Amino acid sequence: MIDGTAVDTRPTKIMYVAEATAHAGRDGYVTSQDGQLELKVAMPPALGGDGNGTNPEQLFAAGYSSCFHNALVMVGRRSGSTVAAKVGIGPNKRRGYGLAVALSVSLPVVDQDVAAKLVDEAHDVCPYSNATRGNIEVTILLG
Template sequence: MTDGSAVDTVHTVDTRPTKITYVAEATAHGGRDGYVTSQDGQIELKVAMPPELGGDGNGTNPEQLFAAGYSSCFHNALILVGNRAGFDLTGSTVAAKVGIGPNRTKGYGLAVALSVSLPVLDQELAGKLVDAAHQVCPYSNATRGNIDVTIILG
C-alpha cells in the first residue's frame, strides 16, 4: 500500500503448463544413501551423500542430477531462442553449479549458477539470447522467485 487508499498491484506471469505433453517418473530407494531408478529403465544410479555433507561420496547426488537437468534444459532453451532468431549456436555450452546449504527456517535451500558460453556471438547479443532463454526454460520458470539463480555469460 502506498498512502492507505491505493493498493500496489504485483503483476506475475503464470508459467504453469496449459497441457502436460510428457511425464518423467523416477523412484528413490533409501533417500540420499540408496539408489534411484526411472520407470523406463534409462536411469539406475547409486545415490550417496557427498563428503561435504558427511557422506562417502560413492555415488551421484540430487544436486548433481539437478545440475545436469537444469544445464541441459537451459541449453536447449538457448538453442531454441537462438534458432528462432536465426543464429546457429553450435559450440555453445551451459554448465550448472547447484549449491545446497542451511536456510533461515532450519531446513535446506538451493542456489544455482549457470555458466553460459556463446563463443560465436558478441556479448550484447549473447546476453539478449540468454535473457530470452531464461524466460523459456521450464527449470528457470520453476525456480524463479524460489531460489537464487545466477547466470554468468563468459
Template sequence: MIEETVESTAVSVDTRPTKIVYVAEATAHGGRDGYVTSQDGQIELKVAMPPELGGDGNGTNPEQLFAAGYSSCFHNALVLVGRRSGYDLTGSTVAAKVGLGPNKQRGYGLAVALSVSLPVLDADIAAKLVDAAHEVCPYSNATRGNIDVTILLG
C-alpha cells in the same frame, strides 16, 4: 551464493503448463544413501551423500542430478531461441552449479549458478539470447522466485 554473478530478476507471470505433454517418472530407494531408477529403465544410479555432508561420495547426489537437468534444459532453451532468431550457437555450452545449504526456516535450500558460453556471438546478442532462454526454460520458470539463480555469460 555460489559465485558473484549477475542475479536473475523475479517476474510475476503464470508459467504453469496449460497442457501436460510429457511426464517423467523416477523413484528413490533409500534417500541419499540408496539408488534412483526411472520407470523406463534409462536411469539406475547409486546415490550417496557427498563428503561435505558427511558421506563417502561414492555415488551421485540429487544436486548433481538437478545441475545436469537444469544445464541441459537451459541449453536446449538457448538453442531454441537462438534458432528462432537466426543465430548459430555452434560450440555453445551451459554449465550448472547447484549449492545446498541451511536456510532461515531450519531446513535447507538451493542456489544455482549457470555459466553460459556462446563463443561465436558478440556479447550483446549473447546476453539477449540468454535472457530469452531464461524466460522460456521450464527449470528457470520453476525456480523463479523460489531460489537464487545467477547467470554468468562468458
C-alpha cells in the same frame, strides 16, 4: 514478475511426464520408470558422506544445464554453445535446506550484447528457470 504482476508459468497442457523413484534416500539408488536411469546415490563428502555415488544436487545441475542449453539453442538457433550448472545446498532460515544455482553460459563467436539477449530469452523459455524463478537464487554468468 513483470512490472509487479505475477506471470503464470504453469503448463497449459502436459506433453510428457517423467517418473523416477528414490530407494533409501541419499544413501540408496534412484530409478526411472522406463529403466533408462538407475543410479547409486550417496551423500557428498562435504555433507558427511562417502561420495560413492551421485547426489540430488548433481542430478539437478545436469537437468538444469541440459534444459537451459536446449532453450538457448531453441531461441538462438546456434550450435557450439555450452551451459554448465553449479548447484549449492545449505541451511536456510526455516530449519531446512535451500538451493542456489549458478549457470555459466558460453556463446563463442557471438557479440556480447546479442549473447546477453539470447540468455535472457532462454531464461524466459526454460522450464527449470520458470520453476525456480522466485524460489531460489539463480545467477547466470555469461562468458
